[in-house]
Amino acid sequence: MLLGAQFTEYVQKNVSLYHYRNGIPLTTKAAANFMRGELATALRKNPYMVNIVLAGYDKETGPSLYFIDYIATMHKVDKAAFGYGSYFALSMMDRHYHPDMTVDEAIKLADQCIEEIRSRLVVAPQNFIIKIVDQDGAREHSWRRTTKD
Amino acid sequence: MVGKNCFAIASDRRLGVQLQTIATDFQRIFKIHDKLFLGLSGLGSDAQTLHQRLVFRHKLYQLREERDMKPETFASLVSAMLYEKRFGPYFCQPVIAGLGEDDKPFICTMDSIGAKELAKDFVVAGTASESLYGACESMFKPDMDHEELFETISQALISSIDRDCLSGWGGHVYVV
Numbered sequence: 001m002l003l004g005a006q007f008t009e010y011v012q013k014n015v016s017l018y019h020y021r022n023g024i025p026l027t028t029k030a031a032a033n034f035m036r037g038e039l040a041t042a043l044r045k046n047p048y049m050v051n052i053v054l055a056g057y058d059k060e061t062g063p064s065l066y067f068i069d070y071i072a073t074m075h076k077v078d079k080a081a082f083g084y085g086s087y088f089a090l091s092m093m094d095r096h097y098h099p100d101m102t103v104d105e106a107i108k109l110a111d112q113c114i115e116e117i118r119s120r121l122v123v124a125p126q127n128f129i130i131k132i133v134d135q136d137g138a139r140e141h142s143w144r145r146t147t148k149d
Numbered sequence: 150m151v152g153k154n155c156f157a158i159a160s161d162r163r164l165g166v167q168l169q170t171i172a173t174d175f176q177r178i179f180k181i182h183d184k185l186f187l188g189l190s191g192l193g194s195d196a197q198t199l200h201q202r203l204v205f206r207h208k209l210y211q212l213r214e215e216r217d218m219k220p221e222t223f224a225s226l227v228s229a230m231l232y233e234k235r236f237g238p239y240f241c242q243p244v245i246a247g248l249g250e251d252d253k254p255f256i257c258t259m260d261s262i263g264a265k266e267l268a269k270d271f272v273v274a275g276t277a278s279e280s281l282y283g284a285c286e287s288m289f290k291p292d293m294d295h296e297e298l299f300e301t302i303s304q305a306l307i308s309s310i311d312r313d314c315l316s317g318w319g320g321h322v323y324v325v
Contacts, residue, residue: 043194069166071193073192073193074194075164075171075175077172090169
C-alpha cells in the first residue's frame with residue numbers, strides 16, 4: 001500500500017523531467033492522464049492510496065479541474081471534493097456554484113464549505129488552507145485557522 | 150438496440166462512488182470507428198483503461214490491415230482481452246454495437262470475463278440491466294427506422310434508470 005506523499009513526489013519529478021526534456025510544460029489534461037495511468041498500472045500490484053483533485057491553468061484552455069480517485073477513475077469536473085467533508089462541500093457547491101464566478105465569489109464559496117465542514121463534521125480538521133491556481137501560477141491564498149500551532 | 154439497417158446505443162450519465170454522485174456528465178459510450186461504438190458499464194477506472202487499450206489495438210489493426218475492424222472481429226478481440234484477465238478481471242460489462250458488411254447491424258454484450266451474448270434485437274448491461282431487459286422486451290419492434298428507434302431506446306432507458314438509484318442524470322443516445 002503506497003501513500004500519497006510518495007505518489008505526488010513521483011509525479012512532480014516526472015512532470016519536471018518532461019519540461020526539461022521537451023522544453024514545454026505538460027498541459028493539465030496530460031498531467032491528469034499521466035497520473036491516472038500511473039495509478040491504474042499500480043492498482044493491481046501495489047496500489048497508491050491517494051485521492052487527487054488536480055487544478056491547473058493552461059494558456060490555451062484556461063483553468064481546469066480534474067477529479068482522480070484512488071482506483072484511477074478520472075473525470076474533468078467544475079467542482080470536486082473528497083472524504084467525509086465532501087458530502088457537505090459538494091452540496092454547498094451544487095447550490096452556490098455557477099460558471100464564470102469571480103475569484104472573490106469563489107473564495108466566499110470555499111468559506112461557506114469550510115463553515116459547513118466545521119459545524120457538521122465530528123472529525124473536522126482544525127485548520128484550512130485556500131490555494132489559487134491562475135495565469136500567475138499556483139500560490140497560497142490564505143489560511144482559516146482555529147489553532148495556532 | 151437494432152433497427153432497419155441502423156442501430157442505437159444509449160447510456161446514462163451518472164458517475165458515482167456507491168451512493169455519492171461525483172459527476173452527471175460521464176461519457177460511457179466510445180466511438181471506435183464511424184460504424185462501431187462501444188459502451189462500457191461497471192467500474193469507471195477499468196472502463197477508461199479498457200477503452201484506451203482497445204483504441205490502441207484498433208489503431209494498430211487499422212495501420213496493418215488498412216481498413217476498419219468488423220464488429221464481429223472487434224467483439225472477439227474484446228472477449229479475448231477480458232478472458233486474458235480471467236483471474237484478476239476488469240470489472241466492466243461491454244456493450245458493442247456496429248454496422249457490419251452491407252450495413253447489417255451487429256450487437257453483443259459480455260460479462261466481465263468475456264462471455265459473449267449475441268442477440269438480434271437488443272442487449273443491455275449495468276446496474277439497471279434487469280429493468281432494461283423488461284423495458285426493451287416490451288417496447289422493441291423489429292425493423293424500426295432510425296427515428297422510431299431513437300424514441301424507443303430513449304424511453305426504455307429513461308424508464309429503467311428511473312427505477313434504479315445508481316443510474317440516472319439523463320442519457321446519451323447514439324443512432325447510426
